[in-house]
Amino acid sequence: MKSISTTQYKIFIGNDSFVELKNFISEGKYSSIFILVDENSKKHCLKKLSIGNYKPSIIQIKSGEKYKNINTCQKIWLELSKQNADRKSLLINLDGGVITDMGGFAASTYKRGIDFINIPTTLLSQVDASIGGKTGIDFIGYKNQIGTFAFPKAVFIIPAFLNTLSKRDFFSGFAEMIKHGLIADKKYWQKLKTTTPSLLLKEKGVRDEVLSGIISHSIEIKNEIVLKDPYENGFRKALNFGHTIGHAIESASLKTKKPLLHGEAIAIGMICESYLSRKCCGLSSNEMDEIISFIISILNPTPINYKVKNLVAMMKQDKKNRESEINFTLLRSIGKAEINNSCSEELIEESIHYFIESVKADK
Numbered sequence: 388m389k390s391i392s393t394t395q396y397k398i399f400i401g402n403d404s405f406v407e408l409k410n411f412i413s414e415g416k417y418s419s420i421f422i423l424v425d426e427n428s429k430k431h432c433l434k435k436l437s438i439g440n441y442k443p444s445i446i447q448i449k450s451g452e453k454y455k456n457i458n459t460c461q462k463i464w465l466e467l468s469k470q471n472a473d474r475k476s477l478l479i480n481l482d483g484g485v486i487t488d489m490g491g492f493a494a495s496t497y498k499r500g501i502d503f504i505n506i507p508t509t510l511l512s513q514v515d516a517s518i519g520g521k522t523g524i525d526f527i528g529y530k531n532q533i534g535t536f537a538f539p540k541a542v543f544i545i546p547a548f549l550n551t552l553s554k555r556d557f558f559s560g561f562a563e564m565i566k567h568g569l570i571a572d573k574k575y576w577q578k579l580k581t582t583t584p585s586l587l588l589k590e591k592g593v594r595d596e597v598l599s600g601i602i603s604h605s606i607e608i609k610n611e612i613v614l615k616d617p618y619e620n621g622f623r624k625a626l627n628f629g630h631t632i633g634h635a636i637e638s639a640s641l642k643t644k645k646p647l648l649h650g651e652a653i654a655i656g657m658i659c660e661s662y663l664s665r666k667c668c669g670l671s672s673n674e675m676d677e678i679i680s681f682i683i684s685i686l687n688p689t690p691i692n693y694k695v696k697n698l699v700a701m702m703k704q705d706k707k708n709r710e711s712e713i714n715f716t717l718l719r720s721i722g723k724a725e726i727n728n729s730c731s732e733e734l735i736e737e738s739i740h741y742f743i744e745s746v747k748a749d750k
């Protein structure tokens with residue numbers, strides 16, 4: 388087992404981090420324990436969770452981004468109230484990023500805040516959503532509009548949980564790992580490029596080991612950035628690479644019958660924003676081509692047909708903006724991000740058309 392420290396909490400990584408979970412809970416400081424799950428984490432992960440003699444209460448909600456909203460939060464608060472959760476209760480978020488975001492938000496606001504821990508069970512939540520202290524829900528069609536900065540008391544990463552994850556969800560998480568390499572660590576980017584093709588072909592045991600290595604590398608990158616700027620006043624914005632355009636695409640897709648997964652939208656966002664990086668931030672054309680061809684070959688992004696002007700209008704609503712300018716994190720080169728860039732609307736539209744043409748050419 389490996390552990391990574393942040394200023395507020397520890398992250399334990401490895402299939403044996405159950406031991407630390409038991410220790411954490413058996414300190415006896417909690418009056419009651421609640422576990423938040425959806426139908427999938429209940430089926431695949433809950434039974435494997437051992438927390439000693441405690442009898443936790445289970446709160447189950449429906450899976451999916453479309454339930455990451457205030458109605459589901461009310462349901463969680465209601466369950467906590469009905470079962471007399473008090474200021475000394477603990478909420479365990481056992482699932483992907485939807486539940487770690489929403490459970491963290493529900494816990495941080497219930498009775499002015501109760502303790503919560505995250506046990507992320509998707510690749511995306513293990514490398515990204517469960518760490519860093521951003522909690523939240525979607526509101527009036529926009530991603531993460533309501534939320535808090537609130538830190539878990541601990542995070543337990545158990546790679547074996549990923550064995551039941553769908554291929555689509557696996558690659559959605561892989562998109563955020565690619566982002567970590569692109570914004571902060573060229574060597575890690577190269578490692579991902581060489582590891583990935585063979586990763587999925589390996590047998591379970593070997594795969595777990597390779598995966599544990601790259602998961603902890605990704606967490607280290609994110610953690611280092613968050614440590615320097617926990618409340619996103621400056622360099623933490625580097626983590627938003629691919630997310631200005633990606634969030635608009637994700638929000639637009641959520642209104643259709645074929646919603647994209649978060650990482651799928653971010654993959655498209657990274658392609659468009661690599662194009663913008665070439666135009667506005669000095670990224671070389673060789674590196675732009677390298678990034679885009681790897682993302683297309685590994686993540687196989689879906690063609691989109693949303694109205695490009697509507698996407699730009701949605702970007703104007705983004706929390707990341709200052710005044711009326713759309714704010715971007717772009718790449719100067721692979722491994723070096725630059726925050727607070729602005730680009731003209733024409734260029735933003737051009738970047739989305741560039742993506743549309745690139746996937747057409749690849750099919």
Ligand SMILES: NC(=O)c1ccc[n+]([C@@H]2O[C@H](COP(=O)([O-])OP(=O)(O)OC[C@H]3O[C@@H](n4cnc5c(N)ncnc54)[C@H](O)[C@@H]3O)[C@@H](O)[C@H]2O)c1
Binds near residue numbers: 450519549552559560
């Ligand atoms: N707070 C942050 O810093 C941050 C960072 C990145 C993403 N996010 C958020 O994370 C969310 C996306 O998270 P996600 O990709 O984990 O999606 P998700 O939470 O919707 O999980 C994906 C699917 O996998 C299922 N699942 C979970 N664990 C499983 C397992 N072990 N086996 C089989 N199925 C399992 C879930 O039920 C769900 O259907 C988005 O809402 C995004 O905004 C937050």
Ligand SMILES: [Zn+2]
Binds near residue numbers: 653
């Ligand atoms: Zn993301």
